[in-house]
């Protein structure tokens with residue numbers, strides 16, 4: 001009886017089911033997520049990851065990422081503060097337990113934007129999110145988007161394109177993702193994304209309306 005009570009309590013505290021977004025760098029994850037969160041700010045909350053990469057112009061510490069040194073991040077990982085972490089394009093990235101808890105404490109759908117290694121590692125945890133893959137229409141379009149974004153050195157760009165090839169192959173594995181969205185036309189991709197999340201969005205709105 002105590003165990004059942006505890007399980008219910010924990011489930012209630014955990015809030016709505018989180019959503020994991022993954023897909024090649026440059027596919028358009030951040031673009032789609034920012035639109036989604038802006039339109040539904042009382043429904044979704046972003047899990048702010050840690051990274052050892054430098055902030056890009058316009059990015060803000062604590063909003064886009066927690067920008068940390070490799071030493072500090074490795075120490076926190078060793079201390080068990082992270083749900084998952086990965087080396088990507090020469091930098092460390094990771095989701096802290098605190099980042100997810102901060103969103104869940106507000107009863108919002110927690111959004112994680114993570115690479116494929118992160119997806120595999122989250123699958124080993126009890127987070128049980130919905131998994132959405134955002135894919136580019138082609139490698140050529142992906143490369144153009146990354147180049148036009150003007151955020152990467154040639155070395156970083158090549159690493160990201162290499163990771164994208166691996167990512168696009170792994171995404172085809174049956175069962176890896178619940179939903180795959182090809183981001184060709186932005187408005188169409190956004191419409192498909194909202195459709196995929198409609199049930200979860202309505203659940204949260206209903207719960208908030210009755211509380």
Ligand SMILES: Nc1ncnc2c1ncn2[C@@H]1O[C@H](COP(=O)(O)OP(=O)(O)OP(=O)(O)O)[C@@H](O)[C@H]1O
Nearest residue numbers: 024025026027028029030031145149183184185186
């Ligand atoms: N449908 C689209 N059509 C044209 N350009 C797009 C589209 N979606 C996104 N972009 C542009 O492509 C670039 C990459 O998008 P974005 O930064 O959102 O990708 P990302 O998947 O979040 O990348 P990363 O994983 O590196 O953070 C941006 O400059 C963005 O404005």
Ligand SMILES: Nc1nc2c(ncn2[C@@H]2O[C@H](COP(=O)(O)O)[C@@H](O)[C@H]2O)c(=O)[nH]1
Nearest residue numbers: 025049085086088093094095113114115118
């Ligand atoms: N495994 C994780 N991957 C993460 C996390 N936060 C971001 N990412 C992924 O890193 C790449 C590159 O991001 P960028 O901002 O430098 O372009 C991208 O694919 C993200 O999805 C994380 O906490 N864990």
